[in-house]
Amino acid sequence: MDHWPFIVAAYGITIGATLALLGWSMAVMRARENKADALRKEHRR
Amino acid sequence: MHGFANPTRFLNIARPLTPWFLVLGLATIAFALGAGLFYTPPDYLQGDSVRIMYVHVPTIWLGMAGWAGILVAGVMQLVWKHPLAGIAGRAIAVPGAMFTALGLITGSIWGRPTWGTWWVWDGRLTSALVLFFLYLGYIALASASEEQGGTSKMAAIFGIVGAINLPIIHYSVTWWNSIHQVQSITLQGSTIDMAILWPMLVSMAGFTLLFAAIVLMRMRTIIAGVRIEARLRRMAEG
Amino acid sequence: MKAKHQRLTLAVIAVVAVIGAGFLALAGLRDNAALFRTPAEIAVEPVPPGQSIRLGGMVAEGSIEHLPDGVTITFIVEDGEATVPVRFSGITPDLFQENSGVVAEGAFDANGVFIADNILAKHDENYMPPPMEDMASEATAS
Numbered sequence: 001m002d003h004w005p006f007i008v009a010a011y012g013i014t015i016g017a018t019l020a021l022l023g024w025s026m027a028v029m030r031a032r033e034n035k036a037d038a039l040r041k042e043h044r045r
Numbered sequence: 046m047h048g049f050a051n052p053t054r055f056l057n058i059a060r061p062l063t064p065w066f067l068v069l070g071l072a073t074i075a076f077a078l079g080a081g082l083f084y085t086p087p088d089y090l091q092g093d094s095v096r097i098m099y100v101h102v103p104t105i106w107l108g109m110a111g112w113a114g115i116l117v118a119g120v121m122q123l124v125w126k127h128p129l130a131g132i133a134g135r136a137i138a139v140p141g142a143m144f145t146a147l148g149l150i151t152g153s154i155w156g157r158p159t160w161g162t163w164w165v166w167d168g169r170l171t172s173a174l175v176l177f178f179l180y181l182g183y184i185a186l187a188s189a190s191e192e193q194g195g196t197s198k199m200a201a202i203f204g205i206v207g208a209i210n211l212p213i214i215h216y217s218v219t220w221w222n223s224i225h226q227v228q229s230i231t232l233q234g235s236t237i238d239m240a241i242l243w244p245m246l247v248s249m250a251g252f253t254l255l256f257a258a259i260v261l262m263r264m265r266t267i268i269a270g271v272r273i274e275a276r277l278r279r280m281a282e283g
Numbered sequence: 284m285k286a287k288h289q290r291l292t293l294a295v296i297a298v299v300a301v302i303g304a305g306f307l308a309l310a311g312l313r314d315n316a317a318l319f320r321t322p323a324e325i326a327v328e329p330v331p332p333g334q335s336i337r338l339g340g341m342v343a344e345g346s347i348e349h350l351p352d353g354v355t356i357t358f359i360v361e362d363g364e365a366t367v368p369v370r371f372s373g374i375t376p377d378l379f380q381e382n383s384g385v386v387a388e389g390a391f392d393a394n395g396v397f398i399a400d401n402i403l404a405k406h407d408e409n410y411m412p413p414p415m416e417d418m419a420s421e422a423t424a425s
Binding site: 086158159162166167171174178179181182189222224226227228229236240241242 | 303304320339378402403414
Binding site for chain 1: 067078082092093094096097100101104139140143146147150151154155157158252255258259262263265266269270272273276277279280
């Protein structure tokens with residue numbers, strides 16, 4: 001049996017899912033922190 | 046305001062640390078997986094499929110280490126009322142669940158060419174699947190308290206009780222007849238040849254750094270959310 | 284009211300997840316959580332013919348025989364204390380070989396031969412590169 005399709009699938013799923021989680025975490029964090037900063041500045045005025 | 050003292054000090058450390066963990070983690074993973082795919086030798090028995098180890102072991106390790114983190118956070122939350130502990134537990138849950146799922150999936154993909162099956166209801170495989178469902182339960186419990194900005198005591202207790210599954214996963218292959226081979230790395234040493242072992246260790250280090258970066262990001266997200274809520278409430282009041 | 288509903292839904296999901304986890308744990312733990320029985324266990328506590336079980340052990344050295352029909356093999360599973368003869372028709376995993384671990388799913392026939400429907404290979408905890416001469420010949424070939 002050729003093992004490479006299995007290897008490629010395992011690596012592809014792992015790398016894809018990890019990058020997706022990373023991108024999502026980063027996007028949500030940026031949006032939330034920017035909103036918090038904007039609110040603080042608005043409140044100061 | 047003194048309640049914010051601790052999170053503020055935390056953010057002063059977490060903000061500069063996040064990109065370092067992120068970049069170091071990604072670089073380490075890229076190096077380890079590149080070596081594991083193209084440089085290291087195949088196994089004498091399994092052939093090339095042994096390379097799946099370099100993604101399987103780090104992902105399932107993070108699934109288990111993540112729950113160990115939830116256990117520690119739960120104890121700190123309940124015993125010392127540490128303000129960051131509940132946030133840390135919640136921040137670990139989603140990445141922990143995803144890496145457990147990846148560990149299960151990569152293990153299944155590895156099982157097909159080596160054992161001849163994608164899945165069997167075996168002690169090790171079943172207890173790892175239970176870990177994934179425990180994560181789902183924890184996430185549901187933790188988000189039930191999210192809109193109050195609070196951290197759920199229920200989730201903390203659930204996290205502590207659920208930790209009983211960790212030794213079950215670890216010892217399942219020793220206690221019961223299993224399709225899964227027993228531990229290769231023990232206190233007595235390793236039964237994996239160094240030529241095959243080293244990318245796995247490097248990969249584990251890299252994925253752990255990346256996991257830390259993601260947890261820091263999730264903690265910052267939760268803290269920012271709590272602050273937004275507090276600010277909005279004060280603005281509404283006056 | 285809406286937030287309360289949401290909390291309720293999440294609590295229900297949590298309860299379902301916990302019950303699901305418990306159910307799975309029990310399903311996995313039945314039969315003392317053992318995936319298979321060894322020849323020694325079967326020698327002490329015989330399994331009636333026709334009852335499907337999993338048999339696990341090592342494939343005895345020199346015991347694999349190919350029958351003339353081309354798809355059926357017979358071999359002996361041993362665990363150092365007892366042995367069980369096995370017959371199987373079909374494709375075996377790559378790792379199925381003599382002196383290596385095996386898990387066979389099937390049942391005993393009336394003559395005490397284990398008729399396997401499915402064969403799984405079990406490998407041990409040792410990982411190492413192929414022997415030197417293999418690597419050398421591979422290197423010269425490529």
